[in-house]
Each structure stands twice: as C-alpha cells, then as structure tokens.
Amino acid sequence: MISPMSDLHIELKASIIEQLNLEDINLDEIENDEPLFGDGLGLDSIDALELIVLLEKDYGIKLNDPQQGKEIFNSINTMAAFIEKNRTK
Amino acid sequence: MNRVFINGIASISAQEDAVVENGNVALYSENNIAALDKNYKSIIAPMMLRRMSKAVKMGLWTSLNALKEAKIEIPQNIIFGTGKGCLQDTEKFLVQMLDSREGLLSPTSFIQSTHNTIGGQIALHLKCNAYNMTYSQNSNSFETAILDAMMKIGSGESENALVGGVEENADIITDFENFDGQLKQEKISNLVLLNSTTSGTIIAESAHAFVFTSKPNKAYAELLDVEIRLNCELENLNSWIFQFLDTYKLTSKDIGFVIMGNNGDARYDNYYKALQDSIFKETPQIAYKHLVGENNSISSYALWLASQIFKLNKISEVFKLNDIDMVNPKYALIYNQYLGKNHSLILLENA
Structure with missing residues (x-):
C-alpha cells in the first residue's frame, strides 16, 4: 500500500501535466481519487494513448489488454497502485 | 456562373x-x-x-x-x-x-x-x-x-x-x-x-x-479570377498578364493598384521589377513581404491587404513601391511567384 501523497503520486501528476500539455493546471488541482476522464479532469481518448506511452516509457509497463486501461486510468490512485505493482523500472 | x-x-x-x-x-x-x-x-x-x-x-x-x-x-x-x-x-x-x-x-x-x-x-x-x-x-x-x-x-x-x-x-x-x-x-x-x-x-x-x-452583402471585393502557372519565362510575363486581363476586357490602365510579391531575393525580384518598369509603370504599386515576410501561403496576406485597401480607399506609405497616388481603385491585381516558379495572378473588383 502506497501513501496517498507518495512521491509516485506527485511524479505522476507532474508527468501527466507535462505529457498532456495541461499548462493551466497545477499539481494540487488534481485530486488523487478524481476521475481522469469524463467529468473529472476531462481527458479523452487521445490522452489515453499518451498515458499508455507514458506507462511504457517511464515505468516499463506494456499494456497488452486495452480494456485494462479503463480501470488503471480511472484516477491517480489507481494508476499509482498499478505502477507500484507492475513497474520494471 | x-x-x-x-x-x-x-x-x-x-x-x-x-x-x-x-x-x-x-x-x-x-x-x-x-x-x-x-x-x-x-x-x-x-x-x-x-x-x-x-x-x-x-x-x-x-x-x-x-x-x-x-x-x-x-x-x-x-x-x-x-x-x-x-x-x-x-x-x-x-x-x-x-x-x-x-x-x-x-x-x-x-x-x-x-x-x-x-x-x-x-x-x-x-x-x-x-x-x-x-x-x-x-x-x-x-x-x-x-x-x-x-x-x-x-x-x-x-x-x-x-x-x-x-x-x-x-x-x-x-x-x-x-x-x-x-x-x-x-x-x-x-x-x-x-x-x-x-x-x-x-x-x-x-x-x-x-x-x-455568392451574394455581395457588404463585401470587401469581388473575386474575378485566379490563374496559376508553374513556369513563366520573364519575356512571357507581360503577354500572360495582357491575355489574363483581356478576358475581362481590361488593360493594365484599368488596374487601380497592383500588389507585387517582391521579397528582396536579388535572383528573382526581376520578375516584379520588369512589371514595375513596363506595363504597371503608371499604376500604384504595393509591396508587403518586407513587412510580413515570405512563406508558401503569403499571397493570402496580399488578398487580405487588397480587401482592406478597397474598404479604406487608402494605404500607408510603408507599402508603396512608387509615388503614384491611388484614386478610387476599381480593379486590383495581385502577382506572386517564389524562386521564379509558381506564378499566380488574382484579379479583384471593388464591390
């Protein structure tokens, strides 16, 4: 179990802001349990592709089943938990 | 049509x-x-x-x-x-x-x-x-x-x-x-x-x-014609423009102002200079690339500029290539080429 304010959470938020060009959003404006897609942060399908690339590039995780994405990319918390469990770097 | x-x-x-x-x-x-x-x-x-x-x-x-x-x-x-x-x-x-x-x-x-x-x-x-x-x-x-x-x-x-x-x-x-x-x-x-x-x-x-x-409403101008040529020898430029204007029963004397694409490249500005010194010698001549630079779609600035000139019926001195005053222009011609290729003529009428 990782702490809700771990370095990984902060690192993930910073990577998402940079990778998805969310210039107007600060780290503390993204809640750990806030949905990343739809009503939450408002990300879309192109962002999902960017997040898949981010997982592989930064953490060495290759998603083989695209359906997994829905659960993994639900929030910062779900992403961090998945990375913690599956990271190879 | x-x-x-x-x-x-x-x-x-x-x-x-x-x-x-x-x-x-x-x-x-x-x-x-x-x-x-x-x-x-x-x-x-x-x-x-x-x-x-x-x-x-x-x-x-x-x-x-x-x-x-x-x-x-x-x-x-x-x-x-x-x-x-x-x-x-x-x-x-x-x-x-x-x-x-x-x-x-x-x-x-x-x-x-x-x-x-x-x-x-x-x-x-x-x-x-x-x-x-x-x-x-x-x-x-x-x-x-x-x-x-x-x-x-x-x-x-x-x-x-x-x-x-x-x-x-x-x-x-x-x-x-x-x-x-x-x-x-x-x-x-x-x-x-x-x-x-x-x-x-x-x-x-x-x-x-x-x-x-298709309707004039409060139009800036009427677009009469556009013609493009990949190649045009310098000695054929005048005759091409004569033919183009003649389609509308116009001569160079009918053109109220001509917008040229001079860009300071000494290798190719002779196309423009040839027109400035011949058929458009008595026509108000306007240039714009010294202000907005060159690019592959920059003739769109020339069309925007022509539209503004028709609306304002005047133009700042910084655009002028000669001292001939513009007086209620009825027609305007835009000529452009880049690196001696891709020549274009755009003919406009004041709406």
Whole structure:
C-alpha cells in the first residue's frame, strides 16, 4: 500500500501535466481519487494513448489488454497502485 | 456562373492589422519571424488549445473571426492552402523518433502532423461536416484553395466557403530553407529588404481566412479570377498578364493598384521589377513581404491587404513601391511567384 501523497503520486501528476500539455493546471488541482476522464479532469481518448506511452516509457509497463486501461486510468490512485505493482523500472 | 464576393476577412501576421492605415511597422532584423500572438484563450477552450500547434491556433482564430464578420456560423466548405502544413508537430515526432531510437512516440504530435490538421480542427470546433479540403502546392497552395472555392460557388453548388492560407515555422525544419539558400545569410532590417542585392529572403509565419459568398452583402471585393502557372519565362510575363486581363476586357490602365510579391531575393525580384518598369509603370504599386515576410501561403496576406485597401480607399506609405497616388481603385491585381516558379495572378473588383 502506497501513501496517498507518495512521491509516485506527485511524479505522476507532474508527468501527466507535462505529457498532456495541461499548462493551466497545477499539481494540487488534481485530486488523487478524481476521475481522469469524463467529468473529472476531462481527458479523452487521445490522452489515453499518451498515458499508455507514458506507462511504457517511464515505468516499463506494456499494456497488452486495452480494456485494462479503463480501470488503471480511472484516477491517480489507481494508476499509482498499478505502477507500484507492475513497474520494471 | 455565380459571382464570388469576399465578405469576412481575418489576418495574423508579423504586423498588426492597423499597419495598413497607420504605418506603425514592427521592425525585424532576423530571417525567421514568428507571427504576432493573439489571445487564443478568448475564443478557444483550454482543453482544445493545449494540443494545438501554432498553425492550428492561427487557422482556427482567423476562421472564427472571418466567419463572425460574415455572420455565417457553419460554412458550406472549408478549403485551406498550406505549403508546409503542421511543421511543429512534424518536427516534434521526428525528434522523438530519433531520441527514442524509433521506439515509443507520442501519438498526439503524429496525429496532428498532417497538412489537413488545420481544416480538420476547424471542422471539429464548428461541428461542421461540410466539404473539407486542404491544398498543398508549394507557393501556389492558397491560390489553389481559392480556385476550388470559386468553382464551388461559381457553379452554384455552394453559396459560401471558408478559405484560408496558413504557414508556421519550426526550429529545425525551417532551418533547412537556410541550407537551401532560400533565406538571407546576413541579418537585414525588414525595412530595407526590398533594396537588397543579395540572394534569399526573410521567412515568417502567417494565417489568413476569408469567407467567400455568392451574394455581395457588404463585401470587401469581388473575386474575378485566379490563374496559376508553374513556369513563366520573364519575356512571357507581360503577354500572360495582357491575355489574363483581356478576358475581362481590361488593360493594365484599368488596374487601380497592383500588389507585387517582391521579397528582396536579388535572383528573382526581376520578375516584379520588369512589371514595375513596363506595363504597371503608371499604376500604384504595393509591396508587403518586407513587412510580413515570405512563406508558401503569403499571397493570402496580399488578398487580405487588397480587401482592406478597397474598404479604406487608402494605404500607408510603408507599402508603396512608387509615388503614384491611388484614386478610387476599381480593379486590383495581385502577382506572386517564389524562386521564379509558381506564378499566380488574382484579379479583384471593388464591390
């Protein structure tokens, strides 16, 4: 179990802001349990592709089943938990 | 054939729009000039804006403003010309490809690197499913877009079209033009560019959008004709223009002002100088590339400028190539070529 304010959470938020060009959003404006897609942060399908690339590039995780994405990319918390469990770097 | 009128216009270039009247020129001494920034956030949602390269932002901003002026919400055609397309995203994914040794690439820059991204993003923003076409034909890209729009409206198939020309610069790819000798090797003030005796020119970003309609409403001008030629020998230039004007029973004496594409490249400005010293010797001559630079769609600035001149019935001294006064011009001719190729003529009538 990782702490809700771990370095990984902060690192993930910073990577998402940079990778998805969310210039107007600060780290503390993204809640750990806030949905990343739809009503939450408002990300879309192109962002999902960017997040898949981010997982592989930064953490060495290759998603083989695209359906997994829905659960993994639900929030910062779900992403961090998945990375913690599956990271190879 | 239906007539074609220019109703809404919008410009982004290296100069403020007001330079046409007040002559307050933005001075540059570099050979690669960025277009002036606009308040894009005022009309484009931040979540859309974050992925847009400058070409897309400029294309959308000018389109929305031209449509607003023409009081048209959804155009029946979206037709754009761009010689270089979305250079910044192209460069981004090529650099990523090299950096990652052909490994993982960011999908966004790849998706948005195509020439028709500009037209596509405009359509997405407007939720417009109409005819959407992008022409990439070197420095005749914008003229080709005009031709398509004129056929759409002239044939009666459509009543209006959003037509534009957009070019952006990118750090590395634009520098290739430097290697190719298209840019001046020395730094030069844009105000003295047209007196230069060296090769090359200055390149700049720009975007222009126009709404063409079949009804005059409060039109800036009527678009009579556009003609393009890949090659034209200098000795055949006058006869080509005579023939072109003769189609409308006009001679060079009927032209109220002529807009020339002089860009300070001593190798090719002789095309313009030949006209300045012969058939248009007694005609008010106007130049613009010393102010807004060169690019593959920059003749769209000339069309925007001609529209403004018809509306204002005056032009600032900084654009003038000779001292002949303009008096209630009825017709205007725009002549452009780049590197001695892709010659174009655009004929306008005051509406």
